[in-house]
Amino acid sequence: MKLGRLASLKKFNNPNILLPIPKHWQEKLTKRVENNSFRELKIFYGLTDFFSNDYLGIARDEVVTRMVNITLIGQKDALNGSTGSRLLSGNHIWARRCEYYLSEYYGGENSVLFNSGYDANIGIMSCIAERNDTIIYDELVHASIRDGIRLSMSRSFSFAHNNMEDLKKKLEQSTGQVFIVTESVFSMDGDEAPLKELMAIAKQYHAYVIVDEAHAVGLLGPAGSGMVKAEGLTEDVLIRIVTFGKGAGIHGAAAICNDDVKKYLVNFCRTFIYTTALPPNDCIAIMTAHEVMKEKDEERETLRKYISYFRKKISQSSLKLIEGNGPISAILFEGNSKVKDISNLLMAHGLGVLPVLSPTVPEGKERLRIILHSYNTQDEIDQLIELLLKHG
Numbered sequence: 001m002k003l004g005r006l007a008s009l010k011k012f013n014n015p016n017i018l019l020p021i022p023k024h025w026q027e028k029l030t031k032r033v034e035n036n037s038f039r040e041l042k043i044f045y046g047l048t049d050f051f052s053n054d055y056l057g058i059a060r061d062e063v064v065t066r067m068v069n070i071t072l073i074g075q076k077d078a079l080n081g082s083t084g085s086r087l088l089s090g091n092h093i094w095a096r097r098c099e100y101y102l103s104e105y106y107g108g109e110n111s112v113l114f115n116s117g118y119d120a121n122i123g124i125m126s127c128i129a130e131r132n133d134t135i136i137y138d139e140l141v142h143a144s145i146r147d148g149i150r151l152s153m154s155r156s157f158s159f160a161h162n163n164m165e166d167l168k169k170k171l172e173q174s175t176g177q178v179f180i181v182t183e184s185v186f187s188m189d190g191d192e193a194p195l196k197e198l199m200a201i202a203k204q205y206h207a208y209v210i211v212d213e214a215h216a217v218g219l220l221g222p223a224g225s226g227m228v229k230a231e232g233l234t235e236d237v238l239i240r241i242v243t244f245g246k247g248a249g250i251h252g253a254a255a256i257c258n259d260d261v262k263k264y265l266v267n268f269c270r271t272f273i274y275t276t277a278l279p280p281n282d283c284i285a286i287m288t289a290h291e292v293m294k295e296k297d298e299e300r301e302t303l304r305k306y307i308s309y310f311r312k313k314i315s316q317s318s319l320k321l322i323e324g325n326g327p328i329s330a331i332l333f334e335g336n337s338k339v340k341d342i343s344n345l346l347m348a349h350g351l352g353v354l355p356v357l358s359p360t361v362p363e364g365k366e367r368l369r370i371i372l373h374s375y376n377t378q379d380e381i382d383q384l385i386e387l388l389l390k391h392g
């Protein structure tokens with residue numbers, strides 16, 4: 001046995017702990033250390049932000065907190081918590097107002113609030129299909145979508161990323177009612193789905209389409225209302241999942257859908273039913289953040305300019321940049337050690353750029369995930385480009 005392995009085993013078998021963790025946990029953790037994929041919680045101070053999802057800076061805007069306080073302090077219905085599930089005591093007036101507000105904002109007939117995008121995806125994907133039905137999903141969809149599909153009793157296939165020919169092949173193999181699931185802007189590669197083409201194919205096969213807009217919110221479409229609205233597909237998509245922890249700078253999520261879909265989710269979606277609802281303060285924060293987001297056209301324009309400037313410079317070099325138009329740029333570096341080294345080097349220069357390691361992405365597809373924001377400066381972006389070109 002190698003010395004490194006002994007040392008790391010010791011680390012996960014602390015003799016001072018009264019209740020040692022199970023042996024197979026120790027082994028799995030040790031393996032993570034050995035293949036350089038061990039995850040640890042860190043707090044990053046004072047780094048230039050090239051890693052948060054706060055694309056437009058709304059997480060930093062005090063007006064959201066102030067509005068929550070102004071609205072709730074002294075009000076009779078100003079409970080700190082929602083006190084229960086939406087189907088029990090948790091259906092307060094702010095949740096109703098918020099759902100009405102969101103359906104207007106995103107151009108849907110109705111909406112259903114969820115505590116997070118993860119919750120929304122788990123609940124929705126696990127309740128939409130029956131045993132003989134089929135869910136077909138892009139191979140690069142977020143873990144929450146995959147986890148939800150795994151909980152479903154239905155058949156499921158992935159199709160090659162953004163590959164419409166492969167989607168058609170999978171549709172040919174499908175049974176029962178078919179649901180196609182994709183993201184409008186992909187969280188890992190930062191590229192976009194060909195939504196119009198996908199929708200045309202779905203119609204041919206009488207399949208429903210569900211789109212996760214987590215990374216389009218705030219950036220694409222009128223007032224950042226997403227790609228589905230921008231492409232004029234609001235009537236065609238069965239469910240849009242919009243999340244508020246990224247471009248909207250706060251927390252929570254919603255399904256944008258029609259009245260009947262809402263009735264179904266309220267009755268059958270377990271992550272909606274069996275959880276304490278978002279409290280009034282979160283609902284007010286969600287509405288206020290959207291009011292702020294509506295006014296961010298200038299910031300969206302600045303960000304677009306930064307993105308095309310950065311992408312142009314990087315794509316002229318030998319670095320392996322995944323194509324796309326969004327604020328997330330993925331640059332591939334093979335192997336966890338390589339990508340960690342380059343991230344550490346950038347961090348040492350004060351630039352917050354994080355690596356995405358395998359097994360989060362497949363081996364050989366490890367990458368730096370660089371996120372641009374409207375509040376980055378031209379100097380910061382130039383420094384990042386210079387270091388990447390020199391050391392990448």
Ligand SMILES: Cc1ncc(COP(=O)(O)O)c(C=O)c1O
Pocket residue numbers: 116117118119121142144183187212214215243244245252253
């Ligand atoms: C595409 C996508 N969907 C859903 C989620 C989960 O959203 P939330 O962070 O609100 O749980 C994420 C978060 O990373 C995501 O990237």
